[in-house]
Amino acid sequence: MLDSRPRILSVGTANPPERYRQEDLLERYRVEDPRLRSLFTSSHIRTRHLYLAPAGADGAPHESQGELLKKHRNGAMEIGPQAVTKCLEPLGLTVKDIDYLCCITTTGFLAPGLTALLMKEMGFREDCSRADIVGMGCNAGLNGLNPVASWAMANPGKNALMVSIEICSAAYVFDYTMRTAIVNSLFGDGAAAVLVRASERDEAAFAPKILGFNSHIIPSAVGAMRFDWDDDAGKFSFFLDRDIPYVVGANAERPLGRLLAAHGLKRRNISHWLVHSGGKKVVDAIKYNIGISEWDVRHTHSVLRDYGNLSSGSFLFSYERLLHEGRVKRGDYGVMMTMGPGSTIETALIRW
Amino acid sequence: MYETLTFEDGGDVATIVLRRERINVRQIRELEKVCDHLEDTSAAKVVVIRGRSLGIDFADFDPKEALDIHGFNKWEKLVSRIERLPQVTLFAVDGACVGGGFQLLLACDLRVCTPDTAFSLPEVKLGFLPGMATFRLAKYVGLGHAKRLMLTGAALGAEDALRLGVVDSVGADLDATVASSLAALGPMSAVAGTLARRLLNESFHTEPEDAIGHFLAAQHRAISQAVFLDTLKKERG
Numbered sequence: 316m317l318d319s320r321p322r323i324l325s326v327g328t329a330n331p332p333e334r335y336r337q338e339d340l341l342e343r344y345r346v347e348d349p350r351l352r353s354l355f356t357s358s359h360i361r362t363r364h365l366y367l368a369p370a371g372a373d374g375a376p377h378e379s380q381g382e383l384l385k386k387h388r389n390g391a392m393e394i395g396p397q398a399v400t401k402c403l404e405p406l407g408l409t410v411k412d413i414d415y416l417c418c419i420t421t422t423g424f425l426a427p428g429l430t431a432l433l434m435k436e437m438g439f440r441e442d443c444s445r446a447d448i449v450g451m452g453c454n455a456g457l458n459g460l461n462p463v464a465s466w467a468m469a470n471p472g473k474n475a476l477m478v479s480i481e482i483c484s485a486a487y488v489f490d491y492t493m494r495t496a497i498v499n500s501l502f503g504d505g506a507a508a509v510l511v512r513a514s515e516r517d518e519a520a521f522a523p524k525i526l527g528f529n530s531h532i533i534p535s536a537v538g539a540m541r542f543d544w545d546d547d548a549g550k551f552s553f554f555l556d557r558d559i560p561y562v563v564g565a566n567a568e569r570p571l572g573r574l575l576a577a578h579g580l581k582r583r584n585i586s587h588w589l590v591h592s593g594g595k596k597v598v599d600a601i602k603y604n605i606g607i608s609e610w611d612v613r614h615t616h617s618v619l620r621d622y623g624n625l626s627s628g629s630f631l632f633s634y635e636r637l638l639h640e641g642r643v644k645r646g647d648y649g650v651m652m653t654m655g656p657g658s659t660i661e662t663a664l665i666r667w
Numbered sequence: 668m669y670e671t672l673t674f675e676d677g678g679d680v681a682t683i684v685l686r687r688e689r690i691n692v693r694q695i696r697e698l699e700k701v702c703d704h705l706e707d708t709s710a711a712k713v714v715v716i717r718g719r720s721l722g723i724d725f726a727d728f729d730p731k732e733a734l735d736i737h738g739f740n741k742w743e744k745l746v747s748r749i750e751r752l753p754q755v756t757l758f759a760v761d762g763a764c765v766g767g768g769f770q771l772l773l774a775c776d777l778r779v780c781t782p783d784t785a786f787s788l789p790e791v792k793l794g795f796l797p798g799m800a801t802f803r804l805a806k807y808v809g810l811g812h813a814k815r816l817m818l819t820g821a822a823l824g825a826e827d828a829l830r831l832g833v834v835d836s837v838g839a840d841l842d843a844t845v846a847s848s849l850a851a852l853g854p855m856s857a858v859a860g861t862l863a864r865r866l867l868n869e870s871f872h873t874e875p876e877d878a879i880g881h882f883l884a885a886q887h888r889a890i891s892q893a894v895f896l897d898t899l900k901k902e903r904g
Contacts, residue, residue, distance in 0.1 A: 560884075561884070564884060564888070581706065581707060596884070599884035603884040604884070609869075
């Protein structure tokens with residue numbers, strides 16, 4: 316029987332060249348308020364890769380919305396192509412082989428979007444189809460993978476490439492308030508690309524099949540995570556409600572239960588958990604609500620520790636670490652889980 | 668359908684009786700099957716495991732094959748599954764609790780025995796390790812007693828086991844002892860119970876800065892459940 320389900324054949328990631336410890340930022344921007352300082356130093360994040368502006372005379376970085384948008388574009392065109400190349404090289408593919416390109420970002424609005432810019436920058440074929448998913452937040456990697464997988468399934472043998480590019484340092488408002496410090500202490504810059512293809516020729520490849528997705532939206536928490544205009548700052552600003560980690564945790568069983576039930580599986584059948592590195596609190600809430608262990612979220616934690624929250628690409632950094640670990644066996648099931656504005660939880664089931 | 672044990676599950680209490688005194692591959696498989704049922708379909712709130720256990724039956728393993736580490740991994744996975752069952756677990760030991768049986772007992776929430784029961788971990792004397800009891804035992808009895816028991820392989824009598832906290836109660840009539848333990852447990856929230864057990868099991872090796880986050884996540888789950896919402900309603904009048 317022809318099995319038309321697509322596989323994730325490769326992953327590649329990239330980050331900006333400059334890496335900062337949390338203490339470096341406090342020093343650079345002269346953050347002295349102990350409450351703000353403790354947000355940075357107790358957040359279970361050690362380092363992040365960021366594009367940081369120099370400090371002004373008062374210690375703070377001063378970037379207009381226009382400058383932040385330029386940073387988003389320039390940063391995306393630096394690390395996006397690196398992630399794509401790292402993803403394609405192991406397969407012996409080049410951008411000329413790509414038939415469908417999907418780019419995901421929340422850190423800046425551009426028209427034409429990142430797909431068009433990447434295609435020009437890297438020389439994709441002119442007949443490559445494309446889609447931009449903009450503004451869906453941390454969960455968007457799975458909102459993107461869902462249509463990418465469908466496209467791959469509808470076009471057997473063709474190469475679909477999904478690229479998440481988040482320049483979170485282009486979403487900075489630095490005003491020494493708790494609201495912005497929560498955000499500025501958490502998010503990092505990074506890009507991750509995956510190649511998805513449905514082909515019988517890949518039957519022997521050690522690459523997981525994408526078996527299905529399940530979504531969950533919590534309309535009552537629509538305002539709990541948002542990236543909206545701040546009139547006072549004259550910039551977009553990200554807001555995170557303090558209760559949202561727990562609300563997300565309490566809802567996590569629902570999409571997971573539906574996803575597993577649809578495939579006749581139990582939680583104990585899942586060997587690998589790829590949970591979005593949203594922050595320490597939300598990962599704890601997920602752990603205790605769906606009953607998975609600290610070990611199950613080891614990559615989630617280590618990605619958070621080394622990179623911060625990379626928004627839509629985080630879970631792909633965990634996926635890359637899982638592969639490098641060399642522990643995955645043929646037949647193993649994995650669950651991918653991302654959460655973000657909506658408020659929403661997205662899940663996917665994969666099998667090697 | 669079970670050869671090494673009997674399993675009954677009807678009301679609030681499910682009961683496993685170990686019919687084989689030495690743990691073999693078949694018994695591990697059958698216990699896994701029982702766990703499948705308890706996790707997936709059982710309505711039981713408590714699981715009682717009864718029997719005596721003399722440890723792992725090496726004679727039952729293929730003598731032509733070297734014993735590899737994967738069999739031990741299977742055993743440990745089973746023990747930690749029993750430790751995390753959605754039900755409260757009670758191990759009622761009658762007469763002997765040696766090696767693997769002792770290891771399994773330490774994974775259970777409540778533990779009772781008859782006065783003539785002797786507990787021992789002879790593994791180290793035999794040249795191997797008593798499984799993850801190396802991590803569990805000291806949590807019950809303290810490091811000093813754990814070292815003595817493991818290194819000497821000495822038998823621990825029922826009264827000493829009670830004194831050290833290996834068991835919660837000792838009684839000649841095991842049925843009556845089990846019944847009074849279950850009565851003392853009373854009705855409870857399964858969610859709060861299993862969350863409390865998980866935090867306790869993790870309590871010895873969780874960093875203080877992580878512990879508060881784990882607690883808050885668990886507490887949020889507990890206070891979202893119907894049982895707590897009812898309590899709140901009653902308390903507030």
